[in-house]
Amino acid sequence: MKVELAGWGGYPRRDCRVETPRDEDTLRGLVGAGGVVARGSGRAYGDSAIGTVTTIDMRRMNRMLSFDESSGRLVAEAGVILGDVIKAFLPRGWFPYVTPGTKFVTIGGAIAADVHGKNHHKEGSFGTFVDWIDIMGADGSVTRASRIEHANLFEFTLGGMGLTGLILRAAIRLKPVESAWIHEKAVLAPNLFEALAAFEAADDSTYSVAWIDCLARGDAVGRSIITTGEHAAAGLLPPDRRERPLQSPERVKWRMRFDAPAAALNSYTVRAFNAAYWLRGRFARGERLVDWDSFFYPLDAVLGWNRIYGRRGFVQFQCVLPLEASASGLTALLNATATAGQGSFLAVLKRLGEQKSPFSFPMAGYTLALDFPVNRETLHLLDRLDAITIDHGGRFYLAKDARLAAATLRRADPRAENFREMRRAAGLDVSFCSAQAERLKI
Template sequence: MPPAEAHEAQKRLRYDSGNSASASGGFESWGRYPTYAANIVPLHWQSDFPAVAQNLHNGILPVGLGRSYGDVCLLKDGNLLATPAMDRILAFDRDTGLLTAEAGISLAQILDFAVPRGFFLPVTPGTKYVTLGGAIANDIHGKNHHVAGTFGRHVPEFELVRSDGSVLRCSSSTNQDLYSMTIGGLGLTGLIRWATLQLKPIVSRLIDYEGIQFHGIDEFLALTEASKEIEYTVSWVDCTSTGKNFCRGVFMQGDHSTRRAPLKPSPEPKLVFPFDAPGFALNHLSVAAFNTLFFHKQMKKSVVTLQDYEPFFYPLDKVLHWNRMYGKSGLLQFQYVIPWNNARAGTVAILTEVAKSGLASFLAVLKAFGDVPSPGVMSFPRPGITLALDFPIKPDKSFPLFERLADMTREFGGRLYPAKDAAMTAAQFQAFYPQWEQLARFRDPMITSSFWERVTGDQPSL
C-alpha cells in the first residue's frame, strides 16, 4: 500500500454510535440491560495486552463498540478491555481485496476505506458500528447468509494473544482448534489483535432493490424459494396483526448494481434520538399503528428501484442513539433459528404467542438461513428460518414471555443467538449449544463474561 494511502487508512474516524457510555460513565450493551459496574481499560496498541492484565482481578473481557444486546459484552465488577482505539489498517491488496486491520476497527471505518477503492464487506449485519473483532467473536450474519454464510468464512487468518503472553496465528490450517473456537466464541478464547478480511468487489454504491408485500407465512416461503439466486434477502414482518393480516410483511431483496456510479464514502449521520422515550410510548396500540403504516407505505405490491447501500443495509444507523426510543429500562431482543423441518410450524406458533402476549415489536425481521457452513464451532446460524424481535422491557411481562418463547424454540429444535440475548436460562443455552463444553476447554483462563457465567456457571481463574 502506498504511504499516502496507509496514512489515510490510519486516520481515526470516530463515530458516536451511542453504544457504550452510560449516564453513570460505565459501559452499556445496546439493549441497556442488564446494568453492571465494570473497570474499563482502553487498549491503544497491540502490545498493551497481556501486560495490562497482570494487575487486574475479577476477570477480563475484550469488548468493542458494545452493539451486542445483552450481557455477552458485559462483565459485572470485572475489567473490560476496550479495543476501539486499536483501529489501524495494516495492509491492503488492491488486486485481491484482502484487508488486514487491527481488531478494534469498525465496519464503518472499513467501508469508508474500501468503498472508494471498489470493495465492500463480504457479510454485514444491520449496523456498521461493530468492530472487526466483535464480528468474528459473534460470527455475525447478514442478508446474504444463504449465499455467503457467516462473517467468519471470510476471515482467513487472525492473530490471537492469550493472557499468558502466548501469541498465535490462527487459520484453517494453523492452530485450527483455536481458529474454529474463536469464530463465534464470544470473545472468550483471547484477544484478537488483528485479522485479515476478504472484501468483495463492487462498481457502485447502488443496490438493485425490489420490495414485495406478502400475506402470511406461505407467501414468505414462496418468495424465499424464488429468490435463491438473489444475494440479499430479508423481510420485515408485522407481529401484531391477527386474522387475515397475520404474518403480513414486506420481502426486501437486492443485488449490488452493475451500473457504474461514483464510489464515495458515506456522510456521517446527523440525526440523534435526543432523549429516553417514556415507558408508555411503545405499546401494542402505537406499534400496531406503526406496522399498518409501514406495510401500506408501499402503495403497490411490488416496487423496483435503485437504492443506496446505506438505507438498504443500515436503515437505523442514520439515527444515533435510536435505542433510547425504548426508554430508560432498555430493550430485549429475541432471535431464534428453527431448522427447516419445523420452521413453518415453529414460526407460526411463536408469532401467535407474541400476538397473544400484548407485547409488540415493530423491529421484527424474518429471514431464511442457507446451508453454507461456518468454520465456527459455536456459530448461531443453521439452515432454516430466523426471526428477530425487539421488545421494550416490562419486567412482569417481558421475561416470562421470553422464557416461553425460548422453550418453544427448543421444542421445535431451534436455538437462540447469544449476541442478542439477555434472558436465556442455563438449561436453555446448554441444550441449544451442547458444544459449550468444548468452548470451555479453550476459554482463556482469565477471560469471562456475565453471559458466560450466567449460562454455564464457569468462572475465571484469577
C-alpha cells in the same frame, strides 16, 4: 476507571472496571489479572462485552495495516469500525462480503459474534471471509490462527463471543463492486406461508430480508414485506450516476437525544406503526435503486435509536429454526407474541444457509429477531418464546442475548458444553470471562 456498563439494549447493567489500551504490552498486563473481555463499539445487545473484572475497550487499536488490491485482503486491528472500512474502500470498488445491520460494529466484534447479514443463504457468515486472526492468550502470548494453523482455536473464535482470547488483528477479504448502489426489489406477502415461499423463490438473490408484522393475527399471521437486492452494475446506472458510480449521497441522520417515556411504546402504538408500515409497503413495492447505506443500515440513520425504548432498555429475542420446522415454529412464535400483545416494530426475518461450526449461531433455516421493551410481561413472554424455539429444534444468538438461563442454552445447543470444556482445557476460563459467560456458565 470503574463505570456502569450495558450493551446496546441498555439491559442488564453492571459496574465494571474499563481499560483502554493502546499497545500489546498493556494488554498483557490486563490479561494476567483475569476476568477480562474485549469490547468494541458496544453493539452487542446484552452483557457479552462486559467483563467480570475488567472490560478492555479496543477502540484505540484501530489501524488498517495493509491491503492487497489483487485479492481484496485487508489486514486491520480489532478496533477498526466496519463503517470506516467502507468509507476507505468503497470509493476504490470494494465492500465487505458480509455485514450485520449496523456499520458501527468493530472487526473484532464481527469476528467474535461471527455476524451474518442478508446474504447468509448465499455467501455465509463474516467468518467465511476471515483468513487469519492474531489472538492473545491467557499467558499473554500471541497466536496466529487460521483454517490451516491452530485451526481449532480459529474455529472456536468465530462466534466464541471473545472468550477464546483477545482478538488483536485479522485478515479479512472484501468483495469487488462496481457501484455504491443496490438494485432493490420489494414484494408483499399477506401471510407467513407466502412469505416463506417468496424467500425460497428468491434463493438466487444475493441479499434478502423481511420486515414481519408480529402482531398480525388470523389469516394475516406473518404478513411481511420481503426485500431482495443486488450490487448494481455501473453500466446499468442512470446516466447522471454513471460518471461517479462509487459515490452516493450522504444520508441525513437524526439523533435521539433523550430516553422516550416508557408508556410511549405499547401494543397500541406498535400495532399502529405496523399497520402504517404495511400500508407504506403496498406503495413501495417493486424495483428501484437505493444507496448502500439505506439498504444495509436503515437504523443507522437514527443515531441512538436504542433510546426509543426508554431508560429501562430493551431486549432482543433472536433464534434460528431448522428449515423443516420453520413454518410451524415461526407460526407458534408469532401467535404467542400477538396473543401476549407485546409487539415488536423491529421484527426481522432472514433465510440462513448451511453452516458447520463448533459454536457459531447460523444453521440452515429461518432466523427471527424481535425487540421488546424490558418489563415483567416481556420477560414472561420471552420464556415462552424460548420454549417454542427449543421444541422446534432451534437455537439462540448470543450477540443479542441478555437474559437466557444456562439450562435453556444447553437444551437448545449442546455445543455449549463442548465450548466450555475447550475453554477449561486451554486455561482460558479464568483469564477471559464476560457477564454473559458467567450467567450462561460457558
